[in-house]
Amino acid sequence: MADIDEVMKGIEVKVKKLRVRNFKSLKDFELDLQRLNVIIGPNGSGKTNSIEALKLFKMVLDYLRGEEINPFLEWWGYKNAVWKGDENLPITIDFEYSVTYKDKSVDSSYEITVAESDKEFKILEERISILSPLEVTLLARSDLWKLILKRELLEKYYTKVSEEEIIKLRLEVLDKLKANQEVEIKESPHRYLMKLVLDMIKIMADTESVVGFMHDNICDSISESLGLDAMGYHLSIVLDDLLDDLVYPITLGAVGAYIIAEGTIILGRIEYKAIREPIHPKRELIISGDGSNLISVLSSVGEIPERVVNSIKYVFGMDSNVRLETTSDGRAYLKFYDGKSELNPPSVPDGLYKLVILELALERNAPIIACDEIENSLHARTIRYVIDEIRNSSSVGIFATHSPAVIDILRPEEVVILEKDQEGATKPHRFEKPAEISAKLNKLGVTFSEYILYGGYA
Numbered sequence: 001m002a003d004i005d006e007v008m009k010g011i012e013v014k015v016k017k018l019r020v021r022n023f024k025s026l027k028d029f030e031l032d033l034q035r036l037n038v039i040i041g042p043n044g045s046g047k048t049n050s051i052e053a054l055k056l057f058k059m060v061l062d063y064l065r066g067e068e069i070n071p072f073l074e075w076w077g078y079k080n081a082v083w084k085g086d087e088n089l090p091i092t093i094d095f096e097y098s099v100t101y102k103d104k105s106v107d108s109s110y111e112i113t114v115a116e117s118d119k120e121f122k123i124l125e126e127r128i129s130i131l132s133p134l135e136v137t138l139l140a141r142s143d144l145w146k147l148i149l150k151r152e153l154l155e156k157y158y159t160k161v162s163e164e165e166i167i168k169l170r171l172e173v174l175d176k177l178k179a180n181q182e183v184e185i186k187e188s189p190h191r192y193l194m195k196l197v198l199d200m201i202k203i204m205a206d207t208e209s210v211v212g213f214m215h216d217n218i219c220d221s222i223s224e225s226l227g228l229d230a231m232g233y234h235l236s237i238v239l240d241d242l243l244d245d246l247v248y249p250i251t252l253g254a255v256g257a258y259i260i261a262e263g264t265i266i267l268g269r270i271e272y273k274a275i276r277e278p279i280h281p282k283r284e285l286i287i288s289g290d291g292s293n294l295i296s297v298l299s300s301v302g303e304i305p306e307r308v309v310n311s312i313k314y315v316f317g318m319d320s321n322v323r324l325e326t327t328s329d330g331r332a333y334l335k336f337y338d339g340k341s342e343l344n345p346p347s348v349p350d351g352l353y354k355l356v357i358l359e360l361a362l363e364r365n366a367p368i369i370a371c372d373e374i375e376n377s378l379h380a381r382t383i384r385y386v387i388d389e390i391r392n393s394s395s396v397g398i399f400a401t402h403s404p405a406v407i408d409i410l411r412p413e414e415v416v417i418l419e420k421d422q423e424g425a426t427k428p429h430r431f432e433k434p435a436e437i438s439a440k441l442n443k444l445g446v447t448f449s450e451y452i453l454y455g456g457y458a
Contacts, residue, residue: 010101010207013256013263013367015396017096019111022083023056024049024075027425031416036390038374038410039400039428040452041418046426047400050418051372054266054398055289056081057093060112061261063121064195070121071114078116084424090115090124096131097367099256101211107131108253110260112194126193128257130249138218138250140193147222147246197258207255215251219244262286264368265361267354270377275353276345278331285364291357295332298324298360305363308356311389315355315382322356350377358386361395368396375403384409404449412437412448 015033020026025046031037039047059071075081082089094111111127126140137148196214204210266289274292281299298304304322312320319339326332336343336352354377361369369390375383387409390397401407407415412434418426431437441451 011252011255011259012100012394013097013259014394015095015097015260015367017094017109018053019092019094019096020050020053021092021094022086022089023053023091023093024081024083025420025424025426026050026053027083027423029053029426029428031428032430033396033398034414035393035395036387036397036410036414037399037416038406038414039398039416039418040402040407045418045420047418048372049426050428051266051370051398051400053093054264054368054370056091056114057112058261058264058266060114060123061194061198061258063123064192064198070116070119072116072121082115087116095257095260097256097260099252101207101252101255104248104252106133106249106252108249108256110253110257123192128193128250128253130246130253134246134249136246136250138193142191145193145221149246193254194258194261197254201258211248211251211255214254215247218247218251222247260367263364263366264370265289265364265366267291267357267369267371270350270354270357272350272353276333276348278327278333278345280330281332287357287361287364291353294353294357294360295324295334298334298356299332301360305360307363307389308359311355311359311385312352314385315379316352322352351379351382354378355382355386359389362389362393365393366395368398370398372400373403374399374401375406380405380409404447404453407449407452408447410448415448415452417452 017033018029018031020029023029026049029046029050031050039050041047055074056071059068059074062068063071072078072081078087079085082091090113092111092113094109096107096109098105098107107130109127109129109131111125111129113124113126115122115124124141127137128140129135129137135149139146139148196217197210200210200214200217204213263286265287267287268289271290271292274290275294279295281296282293283300284293284296285300287294287297304324309321312322316338319337321337323335323337324332325335333345334348334353334356335345336348358369358371374386378386383406387397399406412431415431417429419429421427437451441448444451
C-alpha cells in the first residue's frame, strides 16, 4: 500500500486557481492563487468561508474512505452550508493546477459537485479537464463516465488511417467521435474518479504503479466501450495511440487532485492540551486541522526535520532545540531545550507548537497551507519568518487575518480583500498595480495597514 509520501514522491503539484460556487457566502467565488495569499476584510465578509471551502474539499476524501458519514454535519446540515439556505442548489469546488511527473507536465482542473438528498451526502459529478498540452475532459458520475474531446485532436488521429482502410473497415466509431466528440464509457472503472485513485493507492506500492494501473484501468474501460477488439488490428492501434495520449494526462490530473485533497493542511483552533499529552504514537504523515496528531507525525517522520530545527533556533535562539522523548511506559512527547534549561510539555509556549506545525507542513510539501487568523500565538517576528518561508517554498499559503502587524509584513500583490456585493455574495479583489502601491507607501511614509485601514483601497 502506498502512503501519501510514496504518491507524492517525484510528483510536483502547483495550485493556481480556486473556484467555489454556492458554498455559504461564496456564490460565485474565483481566486487566482500566488505563492502567498493573505485574505483581509471586515467581519462577515467571507474570510472563514474561504478557508472552510477547502475543508469541505478535504472532507469529501474522508467520505470516500468511509471515515465521514456526511461532511455537511460540520455545519449542522446542508441548509447551513449552501448559498442562502437553498437546498435545491449544488455546491461546486474547482481547482486549476499543474502536475509534473518525470518528463510529463500537464495543466489540469478538477471540479467536484456535491449536494444533499434525503439527508444523505451525494457526489453529483466529478470533472477532470486537461487544459494543456491537450484539451480533453473526463466527466464522471455514479452512473456514467464520459470522455469529451476537441474536434481538432480527433482530426489528427483520423488522418493516421489510410483511405483504403477507411473503406474496408467502415470506421463508424471514428465518424461518431468526429460528429459528437465524446465517448460514453459503458462500464466505468469506478463509481467515483477520486475513489479510483484511493483504491489504486491501497493496492500499489509507489507512484509509478498508481499512475500506470490507473491509466490501464481507464484505457481498458474506454476500449471496451468502443469495441476495439472487433475493429481490426490497424484501427485498434490508431485508437490505442489516441487513448494513450489522452488518458495519461487525465491520470496525472486525477492523482494531482488527490494530492491536493490529501496533502492540504488547514489549521483551525489548535488543541495545545492534546499536543502536550504524552501518547503512544500512530503512523500518520498529515497534520490534522487542530494539530493534535503532531507527536504521531513527528514520530512517523523519524528525526526532527532540519527545517523545523532551524526555525526554532531563529525564533528562540541558537541554543534552542526540540527533541522527541519517551516516558517510562513508551509514550512520546516533545521536549524543548533553550540552552540553559529543559522545558517539559506543560511549560512549552503555544507559539513553539504552532511554529513546528507550520514548518512541518512546509517540510511535507503541502500543496496548500491554510490558516484562519495566522497571528494567533505568534509574535510578529515569527510571522515574518513563516511568511518568508512560504515565499521560498513549493506550497501555496492561504491565510486570513485581522492583524495590522501581519498586513505590514506583506507585499501589496499578496493581499486579497474580500467584500460583499449587494446580493451578499463574497467577492475577492487584489490591487491592480501593486508596484505603484509600494512606491506610494514609501512616498507617504505610511505602513501598508494604515493605507488600507484609512481608505487607501477605496
